[in-house]
Amino acid sequence: MKKTRKRYLRFTLHRNGAEITEKQFSNAIWSSLLSLYGEICTADSKFYLNSYDAKKGTGILQCNAAALEKVIASAVMINSIGNTRVSFEPMKTSGTIRGLS
Amino acid sequence: MPIDLNVRIPGLERLDEFEDMAGRLGLTGIAPSVELDKPVVVSRKGLVLYARADLKSKRIGSLRKELGLLRRRAVIVAFPLAGVETSNWAAEDRRVDLLTLREDNIGSTLKDSTAHMAEHSGTALEIQFAAILQSTGLNRSRVLKGFREATRTALDAGMKVVLSSGANHPIHMRSPMAMTYIGFMIGMDRVDSREAVFNTPQQIIERNERKLSSEFVGPGVEIVK
Numbered sequence: 001m002k003k004t005r006k007r008y009l010r011f012t013l014h015r016n017g018a019e020i021t022e023k024q025f026s027n028a029i030w031s032s033l034l035s036l037y038g039e040i041c042t043a044d045s046k047f048y049l050n051s052y053d054a055k056k057g058t059g060i061l062q063c064n065a066a067a068l069e070k071v072i073a074s075a076v077m078i079n080s081i082g083n084t085r086v087s088f089e090p091m092k093t094s095g096t097i098r099g100l101s
Numbered sequence: 102m103p104i105d106l107n108v109r110i111p112g113l114e115r116l117d118e119f120e121d122m123a124g125r126l127g128l129t130g131i132a133p134s135v136e137l138d139k140p141v142v143v144s145r146k147g148l149v150l151y152a153r154a155d156l157k158s159k160r161i162g163s164l165r166k167e168l169g170l171l172r173r174r175a176v177i178v179a180f181p182l183a184g185v186e187t188s189n190w191a192a193e194d195r196r197v198d199l200l201t202l203r204e205d206n207i208g209s210t211l212k213d214s215t216a217h218m219a220e221h222s223g224t225a226l227e228i229q230f231a232a233i234l235q236s237t238g239l240n241r242s243r244v245l246k247g248f249r250e251a252t253r254t255a256l257d258a259g260m261k262v263v264l265s266s267g268a269n270h271p272i273h274m275r276s277p278m279a280m281t282y283i284g285f286m287i288g289m290d291r292v293d294s295r296e297a298v299f300n301t302p303q304q305i306i307e308r309n310e311r312k313l314s315s316e317f318v319g320p321g322v323e324i325v326k
Contacts, residue, residue: 012126016272035238036286072288076279079234089126089276 004046005065009072010091010100013057017084022052024029028081029061032074047071058101066094103277104130104302106177106199107153107265120148122271127185130306132177132265140176140313153308156313161190172196179227181207182251182279190255192219195320198305199225203267204232207247216258223308225301226255227311230275230283248287260319262289262297263305 013020020028026049034042046066052059063071075088093101110119123131142150154175158164164180164187171178178192179199179326183206191197194214200219202209211226219226227253232244255262266286268274272306275283277298284294311317316324 014122014272016270017308035241036222069282069285072279076275076282077234077286079273085270085272087122087126087272088279090278090282 005068005095006062007065007093007095008050008062008100009068009093009096010060011058011075012089012091013089014089015057015058016086018021018082019054020057020086021054022049022085023077025049025052025059026038028078029071029075032078033071034092036077037070039066041070045071045092060097065095073084102129102148102303103280103299104151104301104306105266105274106132106151106227106273106305107134107135107179107267108132108264109231109267109269111269116144116150118271119268119274121146122274123148123324126274126276128274128277131211140174141310153179154179156180156191156197156227159187159240161187161195162263164190166275168194168196173313176306178200181206182211185212185215188212188215189218189283192201192216192224193222195222195224196311197222199227199231199263201227202248202251203229204235204244207232207244211248211254212224213250213254213258216260219255220258220260223261225261225263225305227263227265228252228287228297229265230280230287231269231273233283233286234273245287246257252287256289256293261304262293262299263301265302295322 046064048062050060050062072090108131132151132153137152142154152175154171158167177198179201180197181201183189228248236244236248264280266274280298281294
């Protein structure tokens with residue numbers, strides 16, 4: 001099986017309300033991706049939340065290089081998670097985690 | 102320099118919240134819907150506020166009068182896309198900066214002929230993406246269809262496109278980088294999307310600041326000291 005190229009993204013999640021847990025945030029991205037681009041793209045995206053600091057709202061996510069734009073667009077589209085309004089800010093993308101620092 | 106050309110602040114008392122959010126997101130300026138003392142105001146936090154006016158009249162005669170009154174007071178003058186006749190008038194008039202597409206006029210279509218007129222007069226298409234953020238499912242699909250069709254028509258005619266938030270709450274604002282990804286979603290490529298967020302708003306502001314200065318006489322004519 002051909003190995004797919006990964007991309008990493010450092011992001012900040014601005015919020016206006018209670019803290020968002022890693023699980024809530026990850027589910028919100030999955031739902032948004034599914035709603036905007038469908039099941040095949042969601043499956044192929046290989047989206048994974050590498051790290052996430054719920055207090056600061058910062059973290060790193062990884063996905064398939066081909067799906068990066070779609071994953072980011074889906075995250076940007078998230079308006080609220082639970083009762084908390086949020087604004088997703090992509091900061092930097094890289095092919096390696098080390099490249100993000 | 103990234104500027105959000107449409108922030109719908111409910112009242113002056115909430116301006117601080119929007120300024121804070123704009124600063125956190127890395128925006129250098131915003132054009133709020135509230136009335137400002139001067140066309141350009143620099144806030145205490147260093148953010149530049151540009152006066153914006155949205156034309157509200159329905160007929161060409163009253164639109165002309167309204168535009169005459171507002172043009173010297175606002176840096177940005179926008180007209181929401183409506184019927185063919187008024188949209189064509191706004192596209193042709195060099196004093197109108199933006200033809201706006203937002204949630205309440207998403208059914209309006211940008212015609213090829215209107216887009217060509219706008220391209221000649223330097224009027225840009227403004228996409229307010231709050232409509233995408235605040236809708237879901239089939240409704241969002243309809244909004245995306247309207248935005249994508251208008252963007253395609255504008256870009257094919259060589260008309261500039263501007264992305265603005267139309268946010269009525271600070272958290273509805275998006276960072277410049279996030280805005281470029283919204284651009285991809287409405288059918289722009291990387292170059293057009295960056296242009297719509299980073300360059301075109303700045304160019305419109307600079308052009309109008311020149312026009313509002315006391316040295317400006319007419320297009321191509323300025324007082325040189």
